[in-house]
Amino acid sequence: MTSIHTLSLPGAHLRYEVRGSGPLLLAMGSPMSAAPFAAMADALASDYTVVTHDPRGIAGSTLDDSEQDSTPGLRADDVAALLDALGADTADVLGSSGGAVTCLALAERHPGRVRTLVAHEPPLLELLPDAAEQRAATDDIIDTFHREGVGAAWAKFMRNAGFDLDAADAPAGPEEPSEQDLADSARFFAHELRGTTRYVPDPAAVTAGAERVVVGIGADSGDLITHRTSHALAALLGTDPVTFPGDHGGFLERPKEFADAMREVLTGRP
DSSP states (O other), X not given: OEEXXXXXXXXXXXEEEEEEOSSEEEEEOSSOOSGGGHHHHHHHTTTSEEEEEOOTTSTTOEESSTTOOOOHHHHHHHHHXXXXXXXXXXXXXXXXXXXXXXXXXXXXXXXXXXXXXXXXXXXXXXXXXXXXXXXXXXXXXXXXXXXXXXXXXXXXXXXXXXXXXXXXXXXXXXXXXXXXXXXXXXXXXXXXXXXXXXXXXXXXXXXXXXXXXXXXXETTOTTSHXXXXXXXXXHXXXXXXXXXXXXXXXXXXXXXXXXXXXXXXXXXXX
């Protein structure tokens, strides 16, 4: 059974879902909402209290100021406030993509509140040797959004991320994006993408702020830029990455297998 709640925060109202029972596990993306994590969360709910949320300004989480930028630090503060609302001092956290960047910022800004941090494919472009070129590519994607709209920006974004859009198995968005899809995409390009990709974690602060840090890489992500950034983060932290099923969206494509991999990471046994 899933319960839905709203948390009032300075400048925002955060929609979140709670399911299951047991140790607390927060799973999050950015800009991805709670919905794509539902199947994985259901698979873990027999062992964990799984909490997912819509990041501020996305889906059901509303903003007082629609022009407010979404930064990793601001999103991390929201997660800390969510922990407070749940009456929890600590939790295990899983972040994927921009959500992984949120989790890294959470460990830095709110030390002692994270038990195991699983950072799944964070797009930390500043850690790459070609960071300057990636910065320019990101700026071009954002400029394309302002000139040509969401569709053209997504096409450039996906190609730069390493997806072959001409392949038969290329990821596809909704055939007819809803108004919410378009609004979330617009917010991503105008107010989130630059801040997330330019975030540079402090390795000492991350490892001091969490009891354990795991860098996750999709088994099928070898051609993606997040494969490179994940290896770069693991090297920065002095740890070996852990392989998860699927690619960048493994929790969505293979939720049961991804949940099993999470159990193994969190408990140390299959």
